[in-house]
Amino acid sequence: MAQRTELVQGTLDMLVLRTLCLGPLHGYGIAKSIQQVSNESLQIEFGSLYPALRRLELKGWISAKWETSERNRRARFYRLTAAGRKQLVREQSKWQNFIDAIASVMRSKTARGEL
Amino acid sequence: MTIGAWFRRLLYLLPGYRYADDSDMEAELRSLAEIAAADGARLGNLTLAREDARAVWGWNWLAGLAGAMRYALRVLRKERSFTAVAVLSLALGIGANAAIFSIVDALLLRSLPVRDPQSLVEIGLGSNSYFTYTRFAENSGQVFTGTLARHADRRDVDFGSDLGGSPVPANLEMVTGSYFPVLGVLALYGRTIGPDDDNRSHPSAVAVISYGLWTRRYGSDPSAIGRTIRVQRAVFTIIGVAPPEFFGVVVGSAPDVWLPLSTFSNVYPGRNWLDDRSLNFLEILGRLRTGITAPQAAAALTPIFVQIQLERGVRANPRNSAVKLFAAAKGMSQLRYWLSKPLHMVFGMVALVLLLACVNLMNLQAARVAERRKEFAVRLAIGASRPRVARQVFTESVLLALAGGAAGLLVCRPIAETLLALASSGDPVSLYLSFNSSLLAFVAAVSIAAAILFGVAPAWRSTRGEILPAIQQGSGAAKASPVGRLFSRGLACFQVALSLVLVAGAILFAASLYQLTHLDTGLDRSRLLVLDVDPVEAGYQGEPISALNRRLAARLAALPGVESTSFSFNGVYSGRNGDSDIAPEGYRSGNPDDLHAWRDEVGPHYFSTIGARLIAGRDFDERDDRTAPKVMIVNEEFARFFFAGHNPVGRTVSLQEEWPGSKIARSIIAVVKDMRSGSDIREKPERYFYVPAFQTKPAPFSTRFLVRTAGDPRAQFSAVREAVRVEDPALAIGSVDTAVDLLNRTLNTDRLIADFSAAFGVLALLLAAIGIYGLLSYDVARRTGEVGIRMALGARPAQIVRMVLSEVGLLAVIGVVGGGIAALAMGKLVSGLIFGLRPGDPAVLASAALVLICVALSAGFWPARRAARLDPMVALRRE
Numbered sequence: 001m002a003q004r005t006e007l008v009q010g011t012l013d014m015l016v017l018r019t020l021c022l023g024p025l026h027g028y029g030i031a032k033s034i035q036q037v038s039n040e041s042l043q044i045e046f047g048s049l050y051p052a053l054r055r056l057e058l059k060g061w062i063s064a065k066w067e068t069s070e071r072n073r074r075a076r077f078y079r080l081t082a083a084g085r086k087q088l089v090r091e092q093s094k095w096q097n098f099i100d101a102i103a104s105v106m107r108s109k110t111a112r113g114e115l
Numbered sequence: 116m117t118i119g120a121w122f123r124r125l126l127y128l129l130p131g132y133r134y135a136d137d138s139d140m141e142a143e144l145r146s147l148a149e150i151a152a153a154d155g156a157r158l159g160n161l162t163l164a165r166e167d168a169r170a171v172w173g174w175n176w177l178a179g180l181a182g183a184m185r186y187a188l189r190v191l192r193k194e195r196s197f198t199a200v201a202v203l204s205l206a207l208g209i210g211a212n213a214a215i216f217s218i219v220d221a222l223l224l225r226s227l228p229v230r231d232p233q234s235l236v237e238i239g240l241g242s243n244s245y246f247t248y249t250r251f252a253e254n255s256g257q258v259f260t261g262t263l264a265r266h267a268d269r270r271d272v273d274f275g276s277d278l279g280g281s282p283v284p285a286n287l288e289m290v291t292g293s294y295f296p297v298l299g300v301l302a303l304y305g306r307t308i309g310p311d312d313d314n315r316s317h318p319s320a321v322a323v324i325s326y327g328l329w330t331r332r333y334g335s336d337p338s339a340i341g342r343t344i345r346v347q348r349a350v351f352t353i354i355g356v357a358p359p360e361f362f363g364v365v366v367g368s369a370p371d372v373w374l375p376l377s378t379f380s381n382v383y384p385g386r387n388w389l390d391d392r393s394l395n396f397l398e399i400l401g402r403l404r405t406g407i408t409a410p411q412a413a414a415a416l417t418p419i420f421v422q423i424q425l426e427r428g429v430r431a432n433p434r435n436s437a438v439k440l441f442a443a444a445k446g447m448s449q450l451r452y453w454l455s456k457p458l459h460m461v462f463g464m465v466a467l468v469l470l471l472a473c474v475n476l477m478n479l480q481a482a483r484v485a486e487r488r489k490e491f492a493v494r495l496a497i498g499a500s501r502p503r504v505a506r507q508v509f510t511e512s513v514l515l516a517l518a519g520g521a522a523g524l525l526v527c528r529p530i531a532e533t534l535l536a537l538a539s540s541g542d543p544v545s546l547y548l549s550f551n552s553s554l555l556a557f558v559a560a561v562s563i564a565a566a567i568l569f570g571v572a573p574a575w576r577s578t579r580g581e582i583l584p585a586i587q588q589g590s591g592a593a594k595a596s597p598v599g600r601l602f603s604r605g606l607a608c609f610q611v612a613l614s615l616v617l618v619a620g621a622i623l624f625a626a627s628l629y630q631l632t633h634l635d636t637g638l639d640r641s642r643l644l645v646l647d648v649d650p651v652e653a654g655y656q657g658e659p660i661s662a663l664n665r666r667l668a669a670r671l672a673a674l675p676g677v678e679s680t681s682f683s684f685n686g687v688y689s690g691r692n693g694d695s696d697i698a699p700e701g702y703r704s705g706n707p708d709d710l711h712a713w714r715d716e717v718g719p720h721y722f723s724t725i726g727a728r729l730i731a732g733r734d735f736d737e738r739d740d741r742t743a744p745k746v747m748i749v750n751e752e753f754a755r756f757f758f759a760g761h762n763p764v765g766r767t768v769s770l771q772e773e774w775p776g777s778k779i780a781r782s783i784i785a786v787v788k789d790m791r792s793g794s795d796i797r798e799k800p801e802r803y804f805y806v807p808a809f810q811t812k813p814a815p816f817s818t819r820f821l822v823r824t825a826g827d828p829r830a831q832f833s834a835v836r837e838a839v840r841v842e843d844p845a846l847a848i849g850s851v852d853t854a855v856d857l858l859n860r861t862l863n864t865d866r867l868i869a870d871f872s873a874a875f876g877v878l879a880l881l882l883a884a885i886g887i888y889g890l891l892s893y894d895v896a897r898r899t900g901e902v903g904i905r906m907a908l909g910a911r912p913a914q915i916v917r918m919v920l921s922e923v924g925l926l927a928v929i930g931v932v933g934g935g936i937a938a939l940a941m942g943k944l945v946s947g948l949i950f951g952l953r954p955g956d957p958a959v960l961a962s963a964a965l966v967l968i969c970v971a972l973s974a975g976f977w978p979a980r981r982a983a984r985l986d987p988m989v990a991l992r993r994e
Contacts, residue, residue: 026147028156028158032154032156045159046164050144051171054168054171069150074146083117
């Protein structure tokens with residue numbers, strides 16, 4: 001089993017938006033997809049995913065519709081809206097800036113020499 | 116957050132939307148759980164997920180609040196008697212506060228409903244001559260954009276003159292043509308009086324009526340314009356109706372009718388005051404130019420004023436010829452002057468009463484919380500947070516306070532009107548008491564403050580303490596924590612202290628009123644009747660007035676049941692005054708203000724009729740007429756001031772007289788004991804002299820006859836009126852009063868304060884008694900076991916009673932001491948309102964303390980007796 005990684009605060013929304021970018025999914029599907037794509041290293045708590053979905057829906061970034069799944073089950077499928085797509089671009093660039101900044105600090109050699 | 120998101124949030128407030136969303140959510144979660152189960156996974160606590168998802172909408176607090184409200188309403192409905200007591204006491208407390216606030220707001224805080232009230236100033240305080248007004252109006256253009264003058268009076272007006280009605284008294288305001296334009300007040304209907312109407316050579320007989328009169332008399336009929344009204348023999352045509360909020364420029368006396376000042380001699384036949392430079396009867400207001408301050412304007416007006424005084428022939432005194440300007444933004448008001456301090460006083464008293472009511476409620480709430488400890492413990496045990504339980508208790512307090520506030524709003528208007536009616540026996544006081552936003556804000560603020568005051572501490576205490584013991588204990592015998600007992604005892608002491616302050620105030624004001632009503636004013640006011648007769652309006656001028664007064668005095672003296680009669684210009688206990696510049700023989704002073712004294716012109720046998728005491732010399736009699744040697748009688752203060760206390764009889768005083776129009780010397784024939792016969796008997800008597808009325812030119816004013824009766828003066832009212840009518844039916848009788856009534860009328864404010872503080876003092880005693888009774892009943896119920904043990908060990912009922920009462924006594928004494936200290940500290944607040952005793956009067960404080968201790972002991976007696984009557988076996992079994 002892969003090593004478990006704690007989710008960085010505030011990234012759940014971005015992960016959900018990114019996952020829905022590939023196509024509509026229901027709530028359980030989203031959780032499963034994130035877990036699979038991260039090679040099981042990101043464990044998504046459904047208890048926090050579900051309120052996050054409601055929050056994104058309230059903000060108008062995702063929309064939901066009752067549909068039938070491939071296994072012939074009815075479920076509420078979420079898809080990205082145009083506003084959500086824009087939001088994803090914003091969050092992605094913010095995230096990129098964040099990891100670049102962290103990375104440049106971690107890689108710096110001038111501060112106190114090599115560790 | 117985007118607009119769309121806000122809109123969806125608002126949608127969520129709709130119950131239909133919320134329920135649909137909720138069931139949608141439930142269906143979704145169920146379907147997901149099935150999918151996950153098929154996948155061999157579990158989703159965890161779905162109920163919590165749903166709760167959290169609901170919280171996303173941000174209305175959870177509202178839903179919680181609504182729940183708390185519903186529950187609080189249910190609790191309050193169940194405990195009807197508690198709710199009724201709480202709401203009623205809050206309604207009275209908040210209503211009284213709101214009533215006083217609305218009066219204070221109307222009288223002291225609100226600006227005049229005119230254009231730019233901030234730039235209005237009053238020239239000097241008091242009245243001026245018409246000549247002074249015209250000169251100011253002509254010459255003040257540099258600092259004022261306009262000036263106006265007014266004269267207000269209450270006169271008989273016939274509103275149905277075109278229908279043949281009868282005259283009724285109405286408030287008249289005679290105004291210059293500049294009045295409405297300068298104030299910037301436009302007519303609601305028709306037009307206002309303008310400069311063209313107020314024309315000295317062609318005065319137009321027009322009138323503007325108030326909105327109140329228009330609705331009362333004319334049923335709000337616009338055709339009132341064009342109708343006529345009659346004042347004396349002059350007929351005026353109504354040309355307009357003033358707007359509803361406009362009450363003139365004097366707060367507390369709303370005119371019914373405005374008339375052009377130029378019609379003065381039509382309204383007052385025989386009184387040519389507009390041409391008399393010496394008569395002060397007008398108030399003058401100016402509107403400052405933008406950028407000019409009141410001191411700048413005053414400096415610019417002073418040389419004009421000096422010139423005016425010179426032309427009027429008034430003694431120029433550099434000290435009092437500087438013009439003073441007073442802000443008139445809130446209007447001018449006698450009422451404000453004499454009600455301001457009493458109102459603040461009463462405001463303080465009602466605030467204390469509300470505080471007392473709140474303390475009582477706090478005790479009641481605390482007791483209820485203690486009773487419900489088990490309920491709260493259960494709620495805490497099954498997972499309610501402590502803040503949530505506290506919120507529940509506080510919500511009940513807020514609901515009570517809001518209900519009390521709403522009821523208070525309903526009763527505040529009647530309370531305010533009663534208060535005003537009490538404050539104004541005699542002249543009706545009309546204040547524009549509106550139901551405005553500041554009143555609503557005040558009531559809301561007071562209600563919330565009350566809720567915080569009596570709700571926070573019990574709410575906080577509801578969450579204290581261990582859960583388990585509370586559940587295990589029986590509901591009735593909850594043991595009080597030491598902190599809780601100390602807290603409720605502290606509150607009881609505080610109540611006693613508050614009540615002591617109010618009771619001491621009540622006793623103080625009652626004692627002060629007693630001192631005033633029983634004050635020796637230097638004359639005998641029992642069996643004395645005062646009759647005001649106006650010869651001027653009936654056409655008398657000059658010498659015939661003297662002859663008329665002589666005939667009337669003789670007629671009145673001849674009435675059966677009348678012992679003697681005299682008359683004077685000022686009368687007694689009235690606001691009328693006259694003064695003269697004088698030069699007493701052998702008196703030198705560098706200060707021109709010293710050469711001055713108050714005066715009155717009086718008829719024969721004046722002093723013996725009013726019962727004044729002559730120290731030396733003789734009373735005036737019929738011999739002191741025009742041809743006799745000129746004489747005067749002075750008071751003790753006059754003799755002390757000018758003659759260093761030596762007997763002044765035989766000395767002379769020279770003064771300017773209109774008859775014969777030059778300086779004459781009068782010799783002093785007697786000294787009279789100082790009298791407090793003015794409109795304020797608190798004032799120390801000033802130097803005063805009296806001259807025989809028949810030796811002076813009669814002034815164009817009414818004459819006041821003083822009639823000494825053998826029995827009740829009221830029995831003579833109709834006989835006296837009839838005597839005047841027989842003399843000349845045209846003579847107008849201004850008023851007939853007993854001297855005692857006249858004096859009492861000058862004490863209206865004192866009586867008002869005494870009545871109110873007595874009412875509040877009794878209310879405070881009642882509230883304190885209820886508080887102590889409640890505390891002890893609760894205490895005794897909780898200590899049933901202890902009392903049972905004591906009795907089983909042989910304590911007699913009397914000992915139990917003594918035990919409980921000694922605790923009450925201790926509480927009362929602590930409260931009385933605290934309240935006494937507070938009362939002493941607050942003494943300064945009442946110093947100007949009491950007469951004849953000091954604020955910290957030991958007898959007053961001691962009697963207040965005695966009253967409170969008695970009330971506390973009797974309030975504690977019933978619970979004590981209940982404890983003493985316990986059957987020890989029953990008490991012990993309950994433990």
